Amino acid sequence: MDSISNILSNVLDFLPYVGWVILAIMILVFIHELGHFLFAKLFKMRVEKFSIGFPPKIIGTTVGDTEYVIGLTPLGGYVKISGMVDESMDSDQLASEPQPWEFRSKPVWQRILVITGGVLFNMILAAFIFIGLKATYGSAFVPPLGSVVIADSTIAYDMGLRTGDKIVSINGRDVMQNTPIISIGDILNESGFVVGVEREGEGLTFRGPDDIMTQLNESEGVLGIGTDPPVVGIVLLATPAAEAGFRRGDRIVEIDGTPINFFNDLRHIIGETDGSEMSIVWHRPDSIASDIPEGATRLGITDDGSIIYQTGIAARDNDGVFQVGIKPIVFYEEYSFSESITSGIAQTFSTTSVIFVSLKRLFTGKEDIRKNLGGPIAIAKLTKEAADAGAYSFWNIVAMLSITLAIFNILPVPALDGGHLVFLIYEGIVRKEPSLKFRMATQQVGMALLLVFMAFVIFNDILKL
Template structure:
């Protein structure tokens, strides 16, 4: 509202709290058109109610700044202005650029001026834009749900080892249904509930992959900008499409799946394994893990360019681990899962496992094989000896007995830096110390690496003459540092399994001498098999579609309420610093949203416009001068005291509000350019 009115203010704030990680800047026109539509409805609300109250509306503008195009119809000038991120309705007696008009007796004498109207009438005019945005936001949502919106479900994909969700006992394939009393149905609900919660913990309810219901308490951690619990969305049973995989191949080079005959094709949907129907990605993972040493028959559904489908049988052999022949020292236990066999047996964070049954860890048994060792002995009592640091007495030995669960080893993988190795059958995770304890005879490291060597760095190197990038998406070596703050031996070992065509170059420190570089070509183990076969899968999405117009409206109402609530939670968490301002985005971020939605279809575009409408409604009604909420505060004051605020107060408040909003605009644009790198 006003000559400068809402203009870009509320819209840019709305853009800021979207906090979405987005792709490259494109389709600015879609942004302008989308924002123009949202702004149009907002200003239309002000305009319509002002006319209904017989106020002289001097100008109705979409955009602000220099006028590009205008025409006059009746007493009102309709304009299209240069900058599309906003709009305004200019009324006689209401001008944010000249707040003194609100107290002008001369202007008030005109019965058609804004300030000549009663307080209830002015409240109706001020709130009309917000109300219109709520209504149109609801309708945008309803339209989207009537068309059908593809969203990731609330089923968990990767549960990162050692992170809060893992410690609470959550597993891949679990489906969350409730967080802190709020229903969740999408993965986005999980992310928002985690980031926006103000409590120290999350009380969650859900259903395990095996069908059993569970309740858990999770203690989120800050990842630098917002709270997280360490989970990713689940993948489905379809191989990744051609455009999302290197060289158009949905299998990793050099893997069993890559060598299968007939070959896999991008977009293939896995229906069954060895004739056993699959009920999801967790089922696929579990079956392959339990049959890791076997040849498996994949039945896939393949759809050709003419949209005709056919069943294809693909035989995939087992895949051995790529090994170097190095046995590294085991580190202390990093995390223990709640309710796990390890917790019940008395294992604690900080313990170091030194002996299992009659085997010395690191000398008689490779720590890398512990996930399989325990899993293969599920249901049996296993004796474990740990060293535990105790105050005043140093390390003491403790004898414990553990009975593992029937959960395959290596089904959880150290796929990100600083991730420990999970022994899921007993519920512990430990890091590896980059000190070599043993070198196997005849292995790639034999004669090049010695017991006692310290590995300081790992490089994954493509063979000379390689012309095309691999899964790492570059030809240069991938460098992984190993030190106290970068406990990355497990991560490096897993990357060795992913980048099958790469050799390993180790930076080794020996007996205090100058570090030397050693290049090794890994070999595949003949009796130790991966639970994976080298297939890249797509993320799973489910359709949220209303069965009737009434249901679409109902879903729209629910989404509107949740969106508004989330905005208030976002603002609260920004104030309490539970959410970093670095999560904010500005107008360039909106351009990236437009790029995303323009690629996904009309339903997703409608969802975006609905969410932006609710953002605009809620944020524009905050009690900040120059915003509608600020105007409403002054009207409430006038209604209670029966007198208008003084011109001095109005001018001061207006300048303070403008300064705040302009500062916020500068901040989010700075973040867009220099932090998010847009």
């Protein structure tokens, strides 16, 4: 009884997610079906119905030869084109001679474009979203400057990585200070996730688990590697740090004789002071070095050319917390319009590649299908969380779902766009289309497989609540 009660409670908690997932699905379905619709119209095919959502019909209107419908079941949509065997299984019109406005009367290449139009438009939508996000928000990340923080009992910790390691390579690629340290593409690398580090002067290599995607899902995406360099990003005006002459890029290495490896270290030490003067030692890169800050002492120079300074500074009480007025470094990258286009398209391709690799890992048995596969409930939860995080996260999820929808639809499964495409490619090669009986039978099999698949993912979602 307790388990049933928990499931019912979780279902009630899920209800606020519905609105966001419906919005996301309606956007994706509309764009997908619009691709089919516009290509059909371009080649002068008759479109009998354009439906967003499945029956029963909520509202509809007819313009010309086409009925435009919104259905009550918001899990998909369809475009019904005259002379085409589709999900409706309507074959009555195929008994007569092909008419000029029918799908079956058009050249194979035109029918291929109509069938793949939905997939193409989903990819274009993703690219436009990524381009818009790059142009509006740019990108931001904490640079890998120095050692990393490794959380206990995480994937990274189990790999053998430890706090204080300096990551020097990922999958054989040198880590650059002006790029994010790790991407999801790195983690799901087909040859394995390999991290090279420096630890106490020694070079070490660690490999991720074979089922790393499954473990990431179980840990809610937490790999366990954090970058927290004690480097100044912002110096607030009229604060002890500003008066002492600190600048962006300064690396704090010591406070009152205590070595500082991470920004959180100095937060902790400064926060526990009583306002007494502290001795701070920091390194300033030669690229920003100038005159010695007032009150500071130059102690020397590091091997990489940074100048070593020492000064005394007293933290001030700010609502019960002692602070000196500095914030950690974050790299912000803004894009011009042309750069946004290039970067957005590149992100579309890289995201597509990651999704393909993820599917390959699932179907080759590397990963646990049940733990990694998500249905409407999982998508709803993810979409709601993204919406709560803001516009950037919501549209980023919509773009990723758009690519996922495109890839799913192009799979060579009867009843999906990919199944129709296989028949058209066959017809183009042998100059003869498969028999109507065979196509109807495969459509029925495909629909049955899709219904079983949907039942599985929904039941799987419920079990994971």
